[in-house]
Structures are given as C-alpha cells and as structure tokens.
Amino acid sequence: MRYRVRLAIRYDFGRPTGGGRQLLRIAPLELEGVQRVHACQLEIAPTPSETGSFTDFFGNLVNEVVLPPGASTMRAEIWAEVERLAPARPAVAPLRLAGLAAALDEVTDLGGQSPHHFLPPSPRIPRVVAIGAFAANATRRTKDVAEAVEVLGLALHRALTFDATATHVDTSVAEAFELRRGVCQDFSHIMIAGLRSLGIPSAYVAGFLRTTPPPGRPRLTGADAMHAWVRAWTGPQEGWVEYDPTNACKVALDHVVVGYGRDYGDVAPVTGTLRLDGEQKSAHMVDIEELAPPPGMVPNLP
C-alpha cells in the first residue's frame, strides 16, 4: 500500500523567544521488509540557523534545528511517500507466558530493538498497581504471549472511552486509567503498563493512520493527528507484534511508523527548549492519502 503523507505542525509562542533548539521526530522510518520511504521532504519556517540529523538509540530519525532568535512561531511540514508492505510472518509455535522470562534471559543483545529496554518502568510509564491487576484479570485464562497481547488490547478497548478532552499530553498513565478515558497516547501507555506488568516487553510506536478508510470499512479513530500504538515482544521466534488499542486491531497496512520508544517521551514529535518558555499554542494537521500503485507494479497482497 502506498501513501502520500503530509504533516504540518505549528507552534505559536506567546512572545518572541531568544532562539531555540528543537528535535523533531516526524519523518516516516525506513523499515526493511515492512515500510519503505520513497520520498521525504522536511520544511521548517522560519529558516533555521542550524540544522542536522542523527539516528537515535532506538533507530529513529531525528532532525535537529536551531531557530533564529526572535522567532515567535515555528512551522514544520513533512511531505513523504511511503509504502507499507505486508511482512511475511513465519508460522511458529506460540510462546507460553510461563516461558517468557527464560526466553528473555537468552537475549544478550542490548541494541535499540532488544526487548530488554521495554520491560522495566520508563519515565512516563511507572508501575501502576491498578493496571497490573486489570491486566492479570483480563488475561487470567490466557496461556500464550501473543494471545495475551490481543486479549489485553481488546479488554482495554472495551474498558476505555476515546475522549479528546479528558486528558492532555502530560496526563499520567495512572490518572488516565483512573478516568478510563483518553486519546491514543493514553490507550497505548495504559496497554504498555499492563503488558509490562505481565512480563511482556512492550514499546510505544508513534506514526500515522490512513485518513480515509478503504471502501466498505469505517474510518479509524485518530487519523487526523499523529497516532500511537503498541509493540509487544512475543518471543525469540515471533519477535515483535504491533497492536492498536485505540482501534482494537492488529497493525498491518493502515499504519505508517515514525518512531519506536519506551513511551511517548522517546518519540515526542517536537522536543524543544521553547516548551520551557511557558505560554504557547500548537496545532497539528495530518493528511494521509492512498496512492494508486504505479503502473506495472503488482500490489502487495495482505
């Protein structure tokens, strides 16, 4: 599936700032066998006085910009052409929950994709006893790791209400769970807390969701802004699987990945010193439309 993605982010600062350094994590990722980026263009206004880019620990592309002094707004826009591929999943015997800890012990790699980073509490996802209890109860009859991911995801989707006004970007995971309300960020944080309490390493995924559904299917929630979902490690053979608790579905061709992290903090679209300056407003706009496959190309089959 090929998409044209456009993201525009605008920040209005209450007063001109003394210049500021920003880290942007908004460009779609090149993921071998899963996602290909055919074109990607980033534009920043006002013109930054310095720009650079690097790949962070988790493999995300980070654009670093320094705004000129006196800027009172910042606009960042991404145009990209992205192709989602249906990854071939080998049929393997499912890993039992009881065998997960031993399987993890066998992993001695500490690279950015290693499950070890995603099991301990992270800055925005501490241990929350209530979520642990919910997860244990929801999966009490479940034996396999991969099944537990879906069972918990579905249970949370039923228990939580999507509500764009109940929480904000800094609402804690415990608070959002207490409210049983929130947006994709809250859904994902809660699900990650639950999975980690079960001993399942799980990561936060930031990205985009197609704006218009394929014919005959309903429009997905969260498509008009940056989206978030969950990635869970289900064993050495099955590896990582992705699940979208906001839409209660496994992630396939409708999602475009921008970044992986332990929680929102690792993949926030904009991390900047301007944030420290208090009063500011921001607006995000996402548009992602499906492109016809180029002539002569055989589309990937789901």
Next chain:
Amino acid sequence: MTTALASHGRGRIFAAYRPLPGVADEMMDDKGVIRPHWRRLAAHLDAARPETLAADRARAERYLRDSGVFYRQYGLNQSIERPWPLSPVPVLIDAAEWEALAEGLMQRADLLEAVISDLYGENRLVASGRLPPALVAGNPEWLRPLVGQRPAGGRFLHFVAFELGRGPDGRWWVLADRTQAPSGAGYALENRVATRRAFAQIYQQENIPRLAGFFRQFRAALMAARSDPDSRVAILSPGPLNETYYEQAYIARYLGLTLVQGQDLVVNKGRLMVRTVEGQVPVDVLWRRLDAAYADPLELDPGSRLGTPGLVSAIRAGGLGMVNALGSGVLEARALMAFLPELAPDLVGGPLTIPNIATWWCGDARARADVLEVADRLLLSDAMDAAQPFGPRGARIRAGELSPAALKARLEREGASLAAQEAVTLSTTPALVGGQLVPRPVSMRVFLAWTGEGWTAMPGAFARIGASPDPEALAMQYGGSAADVWIVGGRPVDPVSLVPPATAPYRRAEPDPLPSRAADNLFWLGRYVERSEGMIRQLRAYNTRLLETEGASAPLMMAVESMLETQGLDPEKGIPDGLLEAIDSAIYSAGQVRDRFSLDAWSALLDLGKTARRMAARVKPGDDAVSALSALLRKLAGISGLVHENMYRAMGWRFLAIGRQHERALGMAEMLAALTSPDAPDGVLDLAIEIGDSVMTHRRRFTLATSRETVIDLLGLDPLNPRSLLNQIEGLCEQISNLPGALDRPPGAPPSLAEVALHLQADLSGATPASLDPGALRECHRRLLNLSDQLTETYFN
C-alpha cells in the same frame, strides 16, 4: 588497663577511651595499646589540658566560620545553610597501609573504566553473559543517547572517589563507588586547613603530605585536555541551592576555573560556549558537578531546568570533554558490585586487591538462595540505588526483618530490581565529645584523578564521623561530622601549593571574561544594596519627623507616606517588609556569585539580613525605628566599604558599580520629582536634603534659606556632590564606556549604550534648577530605565 601513654601523660583523656567490642579501632589495638602512627597525636591529646583542647578546637572552628564554609541541609519545606561540622581530631593512616590502599583503588578505577567503556561501546560483557542485560537496560543512569559515543580523548572517568570502611577483621572494604560527580575534595581541603590550625605542631612534626599537589596535577590535566588553547575549562554547578554549592565555588576559586550554571552555556554550531559580557567563549572541558540526567533537557531529562539544551549534541560533535563522561553514573548502581570482583581478573589482570562489601543481585536464582540463607546479616535495597550504604535508611530494609516466606516471595517477584548487601560494621576513631575522647564509627572517601598518564590519589581523604556508635548516623544530615585524614610515617615532604614553579617566567594572568549571568547578578546586587540604603534613609527621615509631630505638618507627612508606599514600604511599621525584601534580594544576587564575592562582604550581608529581620519583629515606628535604621545604615556602609574598597577592579566590579550608580540616580530622580513640585508642602525640601545626605553641604553652600532652586542645584546638578543625579550619571557614563563593545554601533543600528548614556549626561549638564522641574525629572527617570533595558539586552541576555 596499661597503655603506652600511662607513663608520660596525665591519662585523663584516655582513661575512659574503650573501643567497642567486636569493632576495630583506628587508634587503639584490641589489647588497648595505641597504634605506633597515632602515638605523637595521642600523647598531645592526652597531655593537653581541657582548655588547651578547647582552644585547639576553637582555632579550627574560627577558620571555618571566617571562611564561610557551609553545607545545605534539607528539611521538610525549606533548606538552610549549616556551619560545617568538623570533628577536629584527624584520622591517622599509616603511610605503608595508605600506599597499598591507593594502589588497590587505582586498580579498581581501571576496572570501572574498562566496564563503562564496554557498556557504552561494544557491550561484550552482556553479550558474553558476564553481566545480566536487565542490570544495564534497567539502570536509569545508562543514558541511551550516549550509547556508542566515544568520549573526546577516549576516557570516560577522570575524577572518581571511593567510600571506604574498615571491617572488624582490620581490612578496608569499598562501600560505594562514586563516578557520577563526586563531591568532598574541596571540603577535604577546608578540613585540612582547619585541622592544621588546631594541631599545627603535630602536623609539622609528622611530615603530613600536602593536598595541593593533587589539585595542581588535576588542573594541569584538565587544561591539557582542551583541543583549543583559547578555550576554557569550566565547572558546571547545579546552582546555589545545591547542598555542596559552597564546595563548587571554592574549588573554582582555588583552581582559577570558571564556575558556570547550565543557563550560562549555549551550544553554537556543535560547540559549547559560555556567554560572557565579551561575547561567547568556547568551553572545551566541562567538569560537571551536575548529575548527568539534568545536563540536557532535550536529550536527557526533559524536566530539567538546570541543563543546557544541545549539550549532548556538542558531545556528539566530538570537541567537548566531560569530567566525567555523561552516563558514568551507571557504575554507581549497587547491584553492579556483585559482579565487579568476577570481572576483575579478565579486565585488569588479577583479583581486586581491595574488596567491596559482599553484594548479591537478586535477579539471579543462585543469589536468591544465598540471600535467604544469610538474610539476618543483609540489607535489601533497590538494585539501581546509588546512595550510600549508610546514612538515611530510605528504602533499605533488613532482610531478616521479613519472615522467610515473605522474603522468598518478594525475591521471586521483584528479584531483578533488588540488591542485597552485607550490613556494615565500621571501625571507630577518636572524636572529642564534651571534652572526652570517645570512639565513633568512621568511613572515608578517597579521591583519584586521572593525570593524562595514570591515576593519582589525593594523599588524604574526606572522613565522616558518626554522631553515635550506630554506623547509620554517619550522614551529616543526621548530625554526623567530617574529619581530616593524615597519612603518617611517610618520607619527608616538600611543601606544595598551587603557585607555579619559579622556573616559569612571571606573567600576569588576564582575568577570564565575565559570564553574563554573573554580570547580571552583580549589577542587581549593586542595585539592591543601593535600594536598601535609599529605603533606610527615607524611612529614617520619616520616623524622625514622627517624633516632632508639632513641627511637622500633616501634608508633609502625607507626602512622605505616599512616596514610601509607592516603593512598597508600609510607614506603619518600624522596619517594613519591603525593606527586608530588598535586603533578601541583595543576598540572593550575591549568593549567585559566591565565587566572585568576598567572604567578608558575604558574611556582612548575611548579618545585615539577620539583624534587619530581628529588628522587624520588635521595632516600633518613631524613636525606636530611628535608632534601628541608623544601625542598619552603619552596617550597610560597612558592606559597601568592603566591596568597593577591596574588590579587584575587573569587569565584575564594574557591573556592581554600574548597578549602584544606576539605582542611586533612579532613586534621586524619583525623590526630587516627588518632593520638589511648586505646590509641595512646607518642610519637604529639608527632608529631601536629609534623605540625600547633603545637610552639611547645603548649609555650607547656601547661606540663604532652603528653596526649590538650592535643592535641585545641590541634589540634581552639582557634579561635586557624590549624591547628585549628575554625579551618578557622569559615573555611569565613565563605567559604561569601559564595557566591552559599548561604543560599537554597526551602520544603521540604534545608538550604542555609551552614546545613549552620553546624551543623557549632556542633556542633564545643560539643565538649570529652573528647567529641571518634576516633568523633566520624570523624563530623566524614564531614560534611565531605558538605559537599564539596553544594558540588559546587550550584556545579560
């Protein structure tokens, strides 16, 4: 009991000294005999009269008080500066034992360097199964943005410390590794100076090695680590609210390094720069006293207000050396000590010669079984905890306090996040308590610095002495104290100080460019001190007139009251809160620049604040207030004298002077505008002269009666009157024209700071008493405020 001293001492002091059963004592062996390296000091202590000992102690304490040594103690809702708690009796260590100890610690430092180099590099220790991955991935000090980043110069660790304790068997054990940003070396220097004052004679006789050489070597290594000879070495401080800020300022002053905070620094095209009044100056080496997580809000803790955005980016660019590398706190996690002994043979070629206390990481099944077996001797804590193994107990519990079943369940459930460590029994050392020597538990922190070729150990240490026989009472926050450590019995030593060897030709060092924040604080310090003085003068004039109710007209009092109220001063109070706030602001500003502000002036300023607060509680308006305010005025004059007579005429002094003159000019313009209007009530002009401290001059210059013209002439336009508006503005012009770049005016740019000041001066010089009416005075006031804005814009932002 017979002791070696009984024959040549009064024996009073030692008669009662009894080491605790089952505990090693530094001074006395288990037969009650004084150890050889303690004999001279012990004999001195034993022979001394109580009043001699009290005098010894007083000399040490006077030094600490005069130097303003303090640490910060945190309470529930506030923190306060406490005087330094010194135990004057030093801890003596035999030179031969010290040699072995220092060598063992250098081996340990090498091991730590090898481990951290692997953790941020190839990660072979985890890949080969020698370190559990969870111990690294779950460690909050393993900073992922720094993974894969080789430090500039290749080394991670440059300055480390080890917390040591001696066990009942007489061996030294490492209790904790300090690799993040160890504190205490500066306090050790202060302990040394103070302790030497107490026991000068013994110190001379014993050939105690000096500490200065260690600092000189380390300073040379820092300077050599710069890649650009024009760049700076700076010390990064978390700021005056940090518990060891005093030490940071002290070391900066002692070594002549620039003390900065995160906001002083900026990253410009991949290079770290310090903002100074002369523009941005590069920093190639940053000795940080700030925990790594706070160093960069962009890539590390986003909640940090202490850091510098882009610092990690500057490290990635490759030119910035950090002491120690960001992320070196990973080595402080308690559970890591369980693995270090096993790693040593492979990484440093042999077993550790100084062991660390027995430690188990409970993520391992065999370790859990061991812990259950000896639970009653163990303390259980967070595996990643980096706190001292004594002091505030915090989250530590005695494993034996849990039932075996509960302990087993907890270990199974949370094993990976738990570490168990042997509860320590420390040796004791003599401490003077109520004129008696008593044994108190002791631990010592030993410092190692990388010189470029190898490690060097500071020949001495920072010792902590417990407040009671309980080893948990060591932390100073809990009433413990600090002591110096003397190495006794070595070869005679040459006195070493920081003065460079005489072979180098003498060259007067140019002062470093003044950091902008320091300039800002000095400017405001000058303003607040002057503002306080102005307030005191006005309040005193007002209260004086309260006494003569007959003579003073009601309109006069109302005019003064309204003038006081516009400055936030409540005339109903003898010492109004507004004055206390101005003094507090002066103290705050001075506190931000302790490394540049004289200790005497600082003590005097603190004393002023305390006195004013004490007075505010009891002083009534009228006579009482007049004498209190006069006393405050005298104290303030003392401070101004200390500052302006003694401060080196470098850039810092200039900003302080500008602040003072600026505030004085503002105050005068404001007062004259308020009190010299044609319809002003009777007596107001005399009041203005009094507030302007010009009564005598007025009498001498103008034999005729006070008039609006005489007052404006004397207080506004007389260039010879050091209180006059014109005099202040002339002074301002001169100071400003000496500021870096003050005369620069790029084509098309608005007038430079110096030009703006000169215009103001020219306009005022041309004024006459008649033309300088309240409107003109208010205009002058407005232009002064604009001048301050432009100064801020040019030098402080």
